[in-house]
Amino acid sequence: MSVPLSPVLLESRVIAVLRAADASFLRPAAEMLAEEGVRSFEVTLTTAGGVDAIADLAGSLGPDAEVGAGTVLTVEDLEAVLAAGARYVVTPHTDPGLIRAAVRRGVPIVPGGLTPTELRTGWAAGASAVKLFPASAVGPRYVKDLHGPFPGMPVIPSGGVDRASAGEWIRVGCPAVSLGGPLLGDALAGGDLGELRLRAREVVKGVAEAAAEVSGG
Structure with a gap:
């Protein structure tokens, strides 16, 4: 049985990588x-x-935010990030043993995959959602196609999701989107945080409008 995605993510719908x-x-x-x-x-x-860094952010951002760990490859990685305070884990691959280890520890896990077989394997092993990676290789229509045979499988796109298209992924049924460079830009290399603020506003606005359309609000 999977561990649900957190209300923090389901409300904000954006993961910053x-x-x-x-x-x-x-x-x-x-x-x-x-x-x-x-x-x-x-x-x-x-x-x-x-x-x-996980420990630092987990201790500084407060209860309204959550810090997770990405590129988790092994159970040893899993143990280390959970000890540091990670509240969810993301993997670039589908490893049923690692997924089951996270489920046993009560932590949400989002494993990466691209093909229907990889994504369904992760979901069947107990993933909270599956990460479509690299999303740029297929586009939002792919999620609609996946939901034909797998209607209950939550898909979070990652890798190539840009600011302009973030809302399109929500419109095809994704619970959230994952953005790295298109959102962060040069902010993690000492770049302009004012520009980061503007990019964040664009993404949050686009995703919120898409979510409102989906819910009929």
Whole structure:
């Protein structure tokens, strides 16, 4: 049985993927994003000092935000990020054993896949949702096609989701979208946080409008 996605993510519908050469830039960027309504943060383990960065953000962003871990490849990675305070985990691949390990620990997990077989395998193993990666290879219509045979499978696109198209993924039934570079830009390399604020507003507005259309609001 899967662990549900958090209300924080289901309300905000945007995951900010934080991947940086220098983890010191993560907190200012995350705090800015949180002010604009992006409240779910995936710190990738390809970030130098990623586990420590998870602990830092988990302790600083407060209860209205959640910090997760990305690029989790092994059970050892899983244990390390949970000890640091990660509230969900994301993988770039489909590993049923790792999914079951997360479920046993009561943590949401979103494994990556591209083909129907990979995505369904992750969902059947107990994933909270599946990550369509790289989403740029297929586009939003692919999710509609997947929901033909797999109507109950939540799909979160990642890899190539841009600001302009974020809402389209919500319109085809995705519970959330995952954005890295198109949202963060150069903010994780010491770039302009004012520009980051504007990008965040664009994404949040587009996703909120799409969600309202889907719900009929």
